[in-house]
Amino acid sequence: MSTTPDDRLVDGESADEQEKDAEATRGVGGSERAGGPSAGSDAEADLPDEARRAIDELVAEATSRRKGRGALGVVAVAAAFVLAFLAVRALLGDSGSPSQASSAGAGSRGAPIDSVGARTPAEIAKSGTIRVGVFSDKKPFGSVGQDGQYEGYDIVYAKRIAEDLKVKIRFVPVEAASRVEFLTSGKVDVILANFTVTPERAQKVDFAKPYMKVSLGAVSPKGKAVTRESQLAGKRVIVVKGTTADAYIQAKHPDWKITKFEQYTEATNALIDGRGDVWVTDNTEAMAFSLKNEDRFVTGITQLGPVDSIAGAVQKGNVELLSWLNEELVQLGEEKFFHKDYERTLKPVYGKAAKPEELVVEGGAL
Incomplete structure (x- = not known):
């Protein structure tokens, strides 16, 4: 009976193809598992009995069929089963419940952060x-x-x-x-x-009673000091994203030209480098920065907007x-x-x- 090329792939494998299938099968299971965990490995020893039985059955079926893509497909399923089980096991503790991320010591940066919810x-x-x-x-x-x-x-x-x-x-x-x-x-x-x-x-978090009060301030170079709020309209204003300065300007002066930065060091570096004309931030921060750099900068506006806590x-x-x-x-x-x-x-x-x-x-x- 004549066969199509596709039929031959299914029904009439060559010796080379059969050997490739056998090698692939040995890589997953059976007595000659070469590519995966060996019969005595720790990873396999930890597999539940039902998982081992399921894998062995899949491997046995793949070995008996030796039908080109069919065999390889079953082998792939067996391999996927092993990988999936090990991946899940990595996420689960010995008790079978999700394990928490490791906690870093006090003052550490860049360490995993636990998310355990609100605690009393x-x-x-x-x-x-x-x-x-x-x-x-x-x-x-x-x-x-x-x-x-x-x-x-x-x-x-x-x-x-x-x-x-x-x-x-x-x-x-x-x-x-x-x-x-x-x-x-x-x-x-x-x-x-x-x-x-x-x-x-306050709609998203609960604030305790205050321990400090603050307003906004504006820092600018000494030779080009900004001393009135009206002067900010024509300046390149630097703010830190998500601060009250950011919110105040968006609400009261949306036409101002502002540049936002994620970190305070980025904002101060931009001011120092001349990438902005004035930095608007808490007046406490503004005064601290200008006093530290009093030869170059001044807090020309010490109270901008309302007094906050x-x-x-x-x-x-x-x-x-x-x-x-x-x-x-x-x-x-x-x-x-x-x-x-x-x-x-x-x-x-x-x-x-x-x-x-x-x-x-x-x-x-x-």
Whole structure:
């Protein structure tokens, strides 16, 4: 009987083709498994009995058929079965439940971040570690020093929270635009990253009582100082994405020419390099930068827009942790904690350019 080329591929394999099929089969299962786990390997030993039986049956069928593409197709299924099982097993712990990402030590950057959802103070205490989202590049509030350790006004507050909860602290670096997302996704328990309270943000997260007050300011080169809000209309304005400065300009001055950056260091570098005429940010940050670079820059506008408050934030609906933070603020106010924090972290930067009463909030009361 004559056959078509396609029929021959199915019904009449050559010796070479049969040998190729046999080699492929040996690569998956049987007594001569060459390409995959051997009969005595750890990977195969961990396979459940039903998985091993299913694979052996598929391999046996492939071996008996030796029918060109048919055999290879069955072999492919067997191989896929093994790979799929091992992939699932890699994602599951020995108990069969999803395993969590490994936790990095306090102050580490670029490490995997656990997403475990909102946790109560009791749950945080039981875990032994609180995860706090902070800035890593915004002096003097949250930054990484030359010794690789976090430092700043927000950092001192965060450490006190951990101390009173009797737990270790894990600092998780955040960008301005990612603060809300890190809370809503459960990557951190608390955000202490110079977080200005706004109605829009309050719809997504729960803010504790404030521990600082702030307005916007504008930094510009000394020789071309911007001293009035009206002057900003014709300037190249630099902002950090997701900040109150960004939101204020979009709402009040959508016609201004603005350039947005993800990080504060990117914004300051753009100002230094002349890629913008003025940087609009929190007045506390503006003054800190201009004082550090007083030979080149000045904070020509110290109050732009309304006076706002800065507070810690937790995941929406985490009432227990929110209440704990508010009670903690009252207790800290009795010992003038934030005035001491100011003396330690902000006064060396601001000197006589600012007074603690202009920035500090004690006991959560404006």
